Amino acid sequence: MSNKINPALNYEKTMRSAGYVPRKQATQKTYDAIGFMSGLEVHQQLLTKQKLFCRCPAGIFQKPEEYHAELIRHMRPTLSELGEYDGTALMEFKTRKNIVYHINSRTACTYEVDDTPPFPLNREALDIAIRIALLSKLNIVGEVHITRKQYLDGSIPTGFQRTAIIGVEGEIPLKNKKVRLIQLSLEEDSCREVSDIGHQRVYRTDRLGMPLIETVTYPDMKNPDEVMEACNYIRFLNRSTGLVRTGIGAGREDVNVSCRGGTRVEIKGVSRTKLIPELTHNECFRQWALLKIRDRLKDQVKQQKEWKIKPEPLKSIAGKLESQRFKELSNNGHKVMAVNLPGFGGVFSHFTQPGKCFANEIADRLKVIACLERPNMTCSEDLDPMLADNDWDQVRSLLNASPDDAQIIFWGPEDDIKTALETIEERCIMAFSGVPNETRKSLADGTTIFERVLPGADRMYPDTDSKPIPLEDSHIKKLGQDLPSDVIERYHQLKTWGVPEDSYHYLFTHNLYPVIEKIIAGLDQDPKKIGKLFGHFLKYIAGHYKRSPDFSYERIYDLYKYVVANKLDAEIVKIMLPVVYQYPKMDFDSVLVNLDFKRFSKDEIVSNIPFLKDKYKSIKTSKLPEAEKHWAMGQLRKMAVGNIPLKELMGII
């Protein structure tokens, strides 16, 4: 009897049978058991003055309400080169979305809204992309071909993204393995979504058309931590050039995950690298759980080819229902439908992700494909039941349901019911074969929701508006001349210098290695100290003081140069840096005056020691033998910093 299924217990039970463990408890063995496999697509905006295919300025952003005009488009699926429609294309067409673009004249011209053909490709962007491709050990193409990659979600007004391959077949080194790269492409960035409600999706066009590179890896990563490590490596490599944008949204990742027997599922637009391990872990187990559901359905639904849903409007029994909810829904103009799903008992409350079950797979698709705003459904196995048991009995008798069946009640505008029913049936049929091809959106809690059907390779077309661009050997050679050193070499060098490893993330994220190297090599400083100053102290400053827009890391080099030239002790940098960070234009002499710094010779400082020692005898703060030394040091510290090394002073005391 399906009404005997306790959703909460079933959820717990199926979570265990899927072998789910929290990530903290998972080991390589856990991942090997379910065949974890993952690859990455790392996107990075390039630091150019203008956009990729037009002369609009790059890197200027608007608030949602700051726009001057709006226009509306619809996206129609077009035939691929093979004469077939792409899966995503048809899904997007089903949704019948009005796509509205908000345009600000500062950041968008007629190119962005597809009323002007592309201007010649931005060479500054091309050269940056080639440099990064060289650093990624990719084989550089002989001729760059601009390709159109179809996107029907409206995120690009043309309906396609102009993109071009710069190099193929490269690799990046991780600490313990090498990860192969499939390709690096140069492409135009898409719009930013403002809202997506019902049949209307609104986009901003400020980011649209900004130059972006995408580095794609093979699915070589075998556990969630490797995925993050590879992601960080690619990001650090991009940043090591100093030619890429930083800040929110400047780097984003799509993560592809599958389990053994599963399907490549793409988690889109992960903007925080830290989320990657949790997301990939959960996605791999979601797929594993879907395979369990598939196996279960093999027993529960014998005639899978003939399987059909059975819908009925709820209206006829509405009067008999205890729950008031349905009255409210129909009063709001919604049509309420009950659907019987033969043989699906125990499936809807089946675990898929932490806190989510199979019912979510349906609800998410109803929102995206049929445009039914959430909450849009409830089911006979809802973890949080919306309907009393008696009501479900009424629904079951309306639908002539068998005890092994499951039931959905959903609601929405009349016009969307047909698509909704198709969507429910389609997703249930997919459950017979396991994991659907799709892209998913990441959530902050590490779970994902359905975003779109995964597009195939069929959506690539040559851009007939652009000519191929030949890349001469001489040009590539020139660009390869002053490349930064490899991130992995830098990693090893920092280790050799004894710089603590916990600071590397900060150093690579902010591309601080070049300035560190410059100070060490040019000003003869202690590598470990310099590394720590940047990796720990600077990070502290950044977290506690407001950075002046004029401040650049190069200013720290100037600071050290000043210290060396004025024969000051390097310790003074720590006192001066907070001021320099906030007021980088102030000359260093003034900084010192501001800090009330005075010059003292070593003898002058040392001459105070006997007096202090005498004084200590009268105040004696501790019995420990070192206490006297520390107290005296404390008294002399301000006088000494910058004038003599503190260690030396300590020795003298």
Add this chain to the structure above:
Amino acid sequence: MTDDIFQGYKGAGLEVLKKYNVRVWGQAEVLTSRGDFKGTVLPRSENDDDQHIVLKIATGYNIGIDIATITAMTETGYKKANYKIPEKEFPITPGLPKVKLLGTGGTIASRLDYRTGAVIPAFTPGELYGAVPELADICNLTTEKLFAVFSENMGPEQYTTLAVAIGKEIENGIDGIVIGHGTDTLHYTAAALTFMVQNPPVPIVLVGSQRSSDRPSSDAALNLMHATTAAGHGDIAEVMVCMFGPTSDEYGLLHRGTRVRKMHSSYRSTFRTIGDTPLAMITRQGLQHIKQDYNPRRKDRQVIIKPYFEEKVGMIYYYTNMQPDMIDSMVDNGYKGIIIIGTGLGHVNKPLYPAIERAVKKGVAIYMTVQTLWGYVHMFVYDTGRDLMAQGVVPAENMLPEAAYIKLGWALGQTSDLEKVKEIMMTPINDEITPREPYNGYLIYQGGVPEVEEFIKKFHK
């Protein structure tokens, strides 16, 4: 046919393919000094250089390989893809109007063969139905491909062929005609058909598209829906141009064939009515009239076809310091009619006077139009204008230069009697000359900056 296996390759690139025995559509492994590449060899566009070979790699992208870097190349397989648009039979629905789509070429009724770069027609009712199934809800469509030329190659031969074909369709009882056309010279054809197909009982709608139908945001599908709606259900029995009103996918505008002009090189809403307001707005639901005076649809078949055109007619755009030899050379080359597009109210410089005088004496019909496009020729205002008129230049009122050119060709195609030509020229057939200009036509596009800005902000562009 042996060359076909190296489609598009020439010179050094062709030699390399031959040397390594690799065909177009062959799956190839290429070793180069820049590393190894794998993919399917694609045809090369005829206009591209002979120094590169194009590969489609596994991820679906195309790349070019510099032949100078190739050290070895092997064909490991072969798979030719055939590009075909699936045809679905166009359903006939009783009660829907019969619409004929006449094809002339251009973006609207074609799609690109991506691999060769060639334009292939997507034009049979079956193909159109496959791409725009909504058409079956609007009308019962039949099609005929008259020619496949780019818009710029349309000319008198095509105008007359079209006019005759339209006459036949009307005689056979069609409810409306749609003409698929490239957009660049759409307004020339619209003017020509207005003069050649007079008193039509059904709508004749010219339609194009600014973005090819292989693009998801193409305007082709919506334009076709609008055009078939106007042709099948609309009550304006005139020659019209139907294109986007705003650039948004919102509504189309129906422009009178003699008052319309392409005004932007790439915008979707590139066609504008000049010197007047458009005839109507059009959506899939039907027409919304803007102008109240129009020729209504009729049941009879009383159409008059006048397929005449004199090819020795030219147009000359006046620029400062133009030399008389510009006009002399036209006269010496046997031109029978010249449209001058003059400055301001209809002026040219003094040095041209003798040349104009000579032309008129030789029996060349000369008409004056204006570069401003908006407004009338007024040659009485300044001496310059009066002098020119004295020499025999005829002011063409507010006829658009292109419409005037077409009309002069059409008039001279019927008679060489310049008095009769003048009578034909100055008697409007369908508003190529209007007695008055509405105050709001020009203002819709210009002036009142804050108000227009407010308008642009509030309404979809």
